[in-house]
Amino acid sequence: MRAAATLLAAVLLAGCAGSGALPGSLTVTELEQRLGAPAMRWSETDGGETLAYPEGPQGYRTWFVRSDASGHVVARDNVLVAAQFAKIQPQMREEDVLRLLGPPVPHWVTYFKARDELVWEWRYCDDWNEPARFDVMFDGRTRRVRSTYAASEDLRGLNWFGNFRGWCSR
Incomplete structure (x- = not known):
């Protein structure tokens, strides 16, 4: 079940990049509704947040999704590089x-x-x-x-x- 959820999260994260969803048009709340709770999250000094979404127990990527102070997604990066x-x-x-x-x-x-x-x-x-x-x-x-x-x-x-x-x- 966890593997299926992880695959779904990866597909949805990729879909955010290719679906015309521009940075700032997706909120953290909408992202969490799509992907579920992140494995980790923390506040940034600018008032935004960083959410960590690993691709499962043996996946090759961990996605950091960053938001601004208004709660809009501004970046998505694989950090395992x-x-x-x-x-x-x-x-x-x-x-x-x-x-x-x-x-x-x-x-x-x-x-x-x-x-x-x-x-x-x-x-x-x-x-x-x-x-x-x-x-x-x-x-x-x-x-x-x-x-x-x-x-x-x-x-x-x-x-x-x-x-x-x-x-x-x-």
Whole structure:
């Protein structure tokens, strides 16, 4: 059921871009009626909001929908891209990472006791249009970023069922 809802959300988000719905003509309330509640939301300093819509538990995109102070949608962006990953810096807080990338895949959040390290992971399509994973490693005590790591699923040995490049087509 969740997968169907996620697919519907992705189709509707794409439909907003191609249906003639101009930025500012769709309100956050209308968007939530179409897509449901976002996985995360927060207020911006300009009075607007950012809503995070991940494409499901193993999707390749997380859409950030931004609104202005009047509640009208002004932007929609996939944040699981190299330019966003490059913004993650050592010592950033968990909250800062969430505001850049949205929530990680819940069942891929792992704590390594021997290293006292918490790892969050996202799935995305890399610049070569291949399924890939991006990890952020946090110090277990301070919950601050230690480092990051990105690699294709093929390089990680996770491409068990053959070539899935078609899944990443843009």
